[in-house]
Amino acid sequence: MAYDYDLVIVGAGVGGHGAALHAVDCGLKTAIIEAADMGGTCVNRGCIPSKALLAASGRVRELQNAHHLKSLGIEVGGVAFDRAAIANHAQAIVTKQREGLIGSMKRLGVEIIHGRARVAGSQKLIISTPEGEKTITAEDIILAPGSIPFVPPGVQTDGKTVFTSDDAIKLESLPPWVAIVGSGYIGLEFSDVYTALGCEVTMIEGLDQLMPGFDPDIAKLAQRILITPRDIETKVGVFAAKVTPGSPVTIELIDAKTKELVEVLEVDACLVAAGRVPFAKELGLETVNVELDRGFIPVNDQMQVLSEGQPVPHLWAIGDATGKMMLAHAASAQGVIAIENMCGRKREIDYRSIPAAAFTHPEISFVGMTEPQAKELGKKEGFEVAVVRTYFKGNAKALAEAESEGIAKIVYRKDTGEVLGTHIIGMHAADLIQEAANAIAKRESVRSLAFLVHTHPTLSEILDEAYKRAAVHS
Incomplete structure (x- = not known):
């Protein structure tokens, strides 16, 4: 049977965009359908504009902190800001990101269809547009409808x-x-x-x-x-x-x-x-006998949509609507996994190695298990959990910046030294966590991580010190 497309993606958020880019790399004729703004929640109402607001307001906080600046030998006068200009800064970043996303898909030949799509049976979608309804077919369909505030x-x-x-x-x-x-x-x-x-x-x-x-x-x-x-x-x-x-x-x-x-x-x-809830209703999933699970689309770790526990052929779902991890980069990772599997290269998503961050001042980040979660797993599987903490106040770069509030905490198996979770609060925590995420992805042990060389003086030495301290006690 000839299909209109090799792949159609419903939803043009970060997950749908990431899936489309990887699909093109894999030689798939791809279309993406979006009912609202290209870029989804992250680009338009989430990650991107919120970071712009945090960047601007963070500068205001820093410049108003006379005590902190004085410790660096700096004195400033009164600090003023323009609320509307800060809001405009955030909106300008949104527009730039959205235009960049649209441009990248057009350059790669991804067809963009504006409308609301619903599944109309195996490998078939009905799209409602201002001009009316139309039906398209695809060998594979990815659902990436996202979420809305609860x-x-x-x-x-x-x-x-x-x-x-x-x-x-x-x-x-x-x-x-x-x-x-x-x-x-x-x-x-x-x-x-x-x-x-x-x-x-x-x-x-x-x-x-x-x-x-x-x-x-x-x-x-x-x-x-x-x-x-x-x-x-x-x-x-x-x-x-x-x-x-x-x-x-x-x-x-x-x-x-x-x-x-x-x-x-x-x-x-x-x-x-x-919190947020999935935007998964009215997708027509009943036509392929799929029932939502507490509002979420049921999937396995290969991102196949499930009906009564079994994969529905050629139907995939990614992102917030799956309820696994409501993070933009998790959605993008799920998209890549889905494409790999539909191309015959079996891969499964590893949620334990996906990091998360809150971009407060200072930042908070984590990856893997919390200490209570690790202890629960240890009790179930018969191993002991150990914890090590290191402090920003002992780090030369943090002291030079006069930003020494914070800790890094590593949770690991006492027997093998495998890192189970890492949690950081402090300056640039969101950047520091990636090293720990990569270590967890490879199921590394603190015993091998302790021999890695970190640049001096940098904040990364907070993790270096933690690995070394853990290796001694494991």
């Missing part, structure tokens, strides 16, 4: 006084007092931006501790560095049961366990950063 029941958004990260990224205002619902990556990063630019923040977390997804040691230190010294009030163990837009915004807080009303807050604005 708005809990009882929360009303108006995009102005109560909003998600999709609106916060525009930085249309700097409310004097902002409540942030959630203390994950998004909540932490926006608390960094808002406090640097003079806002007061109240952070609301439903679980008993802030930053529940992070390693406990890192979460504890992050609170001391990123929360306590700043104009941030925290409320844990409470849910924002009802949030009503207006002036002021009212937030009814209930106890997470008893569900009793604890307090009613009145603030100027509320950012809902309670």
Whole structure:
């Protein structure tokens, strides 16, 4: 049978884009379908604009820190900033990235189709466009529909006084007092931006501790560095049961366990950063007997879509909608894995070696298992877990920069020395983590890593010291 394309990708986010590029390298005639903006969440409403806001607000924070600058022998006068100009900077980066993404696909001959697609049976898609519906066929289909912000029941958004990260990224205002619902990556990063630019923040977390997804040691230190010294009030163990837009915004807080009303807050604005949910409905998956799993598209580690546990021929899914790791680079990696498998080269995704970062000041990064997760695995498989910590305050480069707050923590097997996880908070943590991610990908031991040579004086020596310290005790 002749198909219109070798491969059609539904969704032009970072995952879909990465898959398209690799597909072209593998000689596949490829099309990509996008219903909204090319580049998806990451380019338009996530990674890219948020890093631009963090870069600008971080400079403001640094220049306003007279004590820190004085320790370097520097004195500055008053620091001023233009909110609109910072917002425009972020939007300019978005436009540049989006145009670059579109340009790269056009140069490689990837056909871009604007419309909303749904599966219409094996190897067939129906695309709804402003001009009407059309059907196309492909030997293989990759679904990369992405995710959207989660708005809990009882929360009303108006995009102005109560909003998600999709609106916060525009930085249309700097409310004097902002409540942030959630203390994950998004909540932490926006608390960094808002406090640097003079806002007061109240952070609301439903679980008993802030930053529940992070390693406990890192979460504890992050609170001391990123929360306590700043104009941030925290409320844990409470849910924002009802949030009503207006002036002021009212937030009814209930106890997470008893569900009793604890307090009613009145603030100027509320950012809902309670996570993200898959955008996987209305994809027509029922036509190939696929049921969503808690809203996510079920896949195996080769990225094949599953129906009752078995792969659906020629149908693949990647990115946030699979629910594996909601990270742009994870989606891109999944895309490459899917292409490799459809080309007959069996590969499986290794989630343990995919790093993550929060681009706060200082940054937080991690890869692999937290200490509790590693101990749970050790208990199951019969090995002991060991931990080693090294400190930025002992690193020459960090001292030269007068940025000595932070630690690196390595979690490893005591018997083999295999690195199971690495967690860093400190200057350039997001860059430092890649070395550890590569080590975990190769299942390296601290005993061999201890003999690697690191440039002096650099921050990378924090990991060098940790490897050496761990090797002595393993």
